[in-house]
Amino acid sequence: MSEPSDAAADAAEPSLEEQIAAYQREFQDLDPQVEQVVSALQRLNRRMNVAYGRQTATLGLSNAEWEVLKALVVSGAPYQLGPGELAKRLGLTPAAMTHRIDRMANEGLVTRERDEANRVRVIVELTDEGREKWLEAMRLASVFEEDLLQDLNGGERHLLGQVLTRLLRRVEDAQPDADGRLSDLD
């Protein structure tokens, strides 16, 4: 019996269009144009994250580790941040950060040492190996991103960047970091 005559045998997974149609069917007040933007945005972002995950995996790097590397690189030379600051930027609890640093220090991606000037603080510093890993991952990512936007001409890219930045500003203004560690990096 290859035909799914029975109940929810093998409902095909919905495309973006089908999903939006379903939402409209179930919730009449929905503006389809708004939903198109929001749903496409979210789906796109997830697929991109999956792609990033695969790439970093080929370098023996987890997505979690990559985020720490990014935060340290963005902080600029000498690539040092404390666990608390890292936690805040990544949107994690300090406890989670402690463990993540443990692992990464074991792998040689970062070092952890007390700040001798203020011994309450700890300094997490990128190692040369960590920096090199970040660079490799970045090379892969930039190729992927360039390829992703390939079909957009300069004007479209610019406009897209501007509009997204406007939306971002709107969200950030609306949620003035309300509950503490919300911010993160990308």
Place this chain on the structure above:
Amino acid sequence: MSEPSDAAADAAEPSLEEQIAAYQREFQDLDPQVEQVVSALQRLNRRMNVAYGRQTATLGLSNAEWEVLKALVVSGAPYQLGPGELAKRLGLTPAAMTHRIDRMANEGLVTRERDEANRVRVIVELTDEGREKWLEAMRLASVFEEDLLQDLNGGERHLLGQVLTRLLRRVEDAQPDADGRLSDLD
């Protein structure tokens, strides 16, 4: 000493612009326009997820539960899917899905029963309460989304939706669901 003369005392967290500038400084091959799009997209998406999380929390709903509700609603009446299918759509392992369904069944959001026509299968079905929860969450979400896009005129909204959809299609074509459970819903 309020002045951060010492090491990495209190590096301010980077704005989007600062972040992109840092990437360029550390990785010359980067196209700033591409990075603007990608970084804004990712940051925006995270902030939105935080906002959704807060909203659903006010309804006593976790983000995880909300995603299950969405998948069931999108599947349409009679709002039934199997654990395996749900896991595939949400990008989870079947094991995780089993536990999630346990919790949600305990809370009365879904029911779980064997498919009598094919007793290997299990049918997860949305309860009336679950459907009502979804509706409440949807009402909150749609207000938020409408507000988010408020500053965009009709043309901009349309264009944004179209461009994002094009990008999505590109990613989906490039990664033909390569490793199994990649797809998810939004």
Place this chain on the structure above:
DNA sequence: CCTGAAGACTTCAACTCTAAAGTTCGAAGC
């Protein structure tokens, strides 16, 4: 029938995160 293979879900152990203590250090007051 009875057996073997495949499919769908569940169970188990290990891992990662959160929330809530706990620890250590530094700074201010007595």
Place this chain on the structure above:
DNA sequence: GCTTCGAACTTTAGAGTTGAAGTCTTCAGG
């Protein structure tokens, strides 16, 4: 100088996830 408070990090217990192994059902042969 001793005490107390606050800040920064770590530890602990519990929730939720993954990957691998296990169970139950169906279906195709022998």
